[in-house]
Amino acid sequence: MNAPTYDTEGTAHLNTAGTGRMPxxxxxxxxxxxxxxxxxxxxxxxxxxxxxxxxxxxxxxxxxxxxxxxxxxxxxxxxxxxxxxxxxxxxxxxxxxxxxxxxxxxxxxxxxxxxxxxxxxxxxxxxxxxxxxxxxxxxxxxxxxxxxxxxxxxxxxxxxxxxxxxxxxxxxxxxxxxxxxxxxxxxxxxxxxxxxxxxxxxxxxxxxxxxxxxxxxxxxxxxxxxxxxxxxxxxxxxxxxxxxxxxxxxVRLPYEDLLPRLRAAVERTPGIEVLAPGREQAGMLAFRHGEVPAALIRRALARRGVVLWKTVAQENPLHPAARGGATAVRASVHRDNSAQDIDRFEQALRDVLREEREEREYTGGAAVAPGAALAAAGGDRFGGPPPYRGTPVRRGHLTLHRTT
The missing domain is CATH 3.40.640.10 (Type I PLP-dependent aspartate aminotransferase-like (Major domain))
Structure with missing residues (x-):
């Protein structure tokens, strides 16, 4: 199996919330x-x-x-x-x-x-x-x-x-x-x-x-x-x-907030659910597709030179969207992004979803809803006491449960 190739020339970096590109x-x-x-x-x-x-x-x-x-x-x-x-x-x-x-x-x-x-x-x-x-x-x-x-x-x-x-x-x-x-x-x-x-x-x-x-x-x-x-x-x-x-x-230079443009691009894409609770968002937009897993979307976009982040439930275990072990894709924009980055992302996302749909139609394969495997394994059991005991984890993933 050949290793995936990534476009490093003119990459649309939409993951500043994860790791910003150093000037x-x-x-x-x-x-x-x-x-x-x-x-x-x-x-x-x-x-x-x-x-x-x-x-x-x-x-x-x-x-x-x-x-x-x-x-x-x-x-x-x-x-x-x-x-x-x-x-x-x-x-x-x-x-x-x-x-x-x-x-x-x-x-x-x-x-x-x-x-x-x-x-x-x-x-x-x-x-x-x-x-x-x-x-x-x-x-x-x-x-x-x-x-x-x-x-x-x-x-x-x-x-x-x-x-x-x-x-x-x-x-x-x-x-x-x-x-x-x-x-x-x-x-x-x-x-x-x-x-x-x-x-x-x-x-x-x-x-x-x-x-x-x-x-x-x-x-x-x-x-x-x-x-x-x-x-x-x-x-x-x-x-x-x-x-x-x-x-x-x-910050002293003129700047266009690209988040509304990013959201509009995602909302125009068929089959996408936007995850945007609250009356105000800043710099980030999370979304998922009803049939195509977030990990597949992220990897396919990376091969097209569009860098995003895949979120998992364990990163924010008390968040409502974490129930069922659901994953999502998160895009983030900042001052070093341009409108062309958003356009490139939208076209790449449409291409990825179209190719996945055509692949399923060709193979006759059944789609698996994102998070179903985790839910079947018990990843949706929120509400019990946390399993945590021991030295705190600084980064990475740890399954915790809501406690009141």
């Missing part, structure tokens, strides 16, 4: 610093980058998040920063933790570990019928027992934007510590940590900021943690600093 200048900084590290060692590189590592990158992060530079912290990723924050939490069996159906698996793993360690209660804030967080439910159930609230600013599953500033105002008079995951919002939406009112705002550097992997950051209020999250490599920090400078220059 040439950022990639050059990373390459130069990596070469210097390889030749002289990380200590020598850190000395060479002293002002960048200790001052410049924090000034840029402070400007990005609207907070003092001294309140920003570097980490290997948003999940690691959140884990350090939670490890410092002192909760009792009578305390309650709130999370949402949009929470990702890495933070959920950390929250389940905290629940197991302290015997507190973990509750899931419900969604309204339109897919937005139910703020009225939060007002009705908020009391002195709520000790920690974790909210995702933009859902990695489908791009739903949560009202993090409204949640912050709601929590302000109460004891609850508030943590916001801005991994999929920073770099595409304004993120003002001071206005949000959270004690912790975390983000990754390799998504919409288009920096290197294995580097993230956080705004942390005073007294949030006693220790610090693991520090990223100096070369990664230098490249993040360059990405922040590139982003600050790019």
């Amino acid at each position: 040439d200048g950022v990639r050059a900084v990373l390459a130069a610093c990596t070469a210097r590290d390889d030749r002289f060692g990380s200590r020598a590189l850190a000395e060479h980058l002293g002002a960048v590592l200790h001052t410049e990158v924090h000034e840029r992060l402070g400007a990005l998040l609207g907070v003092p530079a001294g309140d920003t912290v570097l980490a290997t990723g948003a999940a690691e920063a959140f884990d350090a924050f939670v490890r410092a939490a002192e909760l009792s069996p009578g305390d309650r933790i709130w999370t949402t159906p949009y929470e990702g698996v890495a933070r959920l793993s950390t929250l389940y570990a905290l629940r197991d360690r302290t015997r507190c209660r973990l509750e899931v804030v419900p969604l309204r019928a339109d897919g937005d967080l139910d703020l009225d439910w939060m007002r009705a159930h908020l009391d002195g027992d709520v000790a920690l609230v974790s909210v995702v600013h933009v859902s990695s599953a489908c791009g739903t934007v949560s009202p993090v500033e409204q949640v912050g105002r709601l929590l302000a008079p109460h004891r609850a510590r508030y943590a916001v995951d801005a991994s999929h919002s920073v770099g595409q939406l304004p993120v003002d940590a001071a206005r949000i009112g959270a004690q912790l705002v975390t983000a990754d550097g390799w998504r919409f900021l288009r920096g290197p992997e294995a580097v993230g950051f956080a705004y942390a209020a005073h007294g949030v943690w006693s220790g610090r999250p693991p520090a990223p490599a100096p070369a990664a920090v230098a490249a993040l600093n360059a990405a922040l400078a590139h982003h600050a220059a790019a």
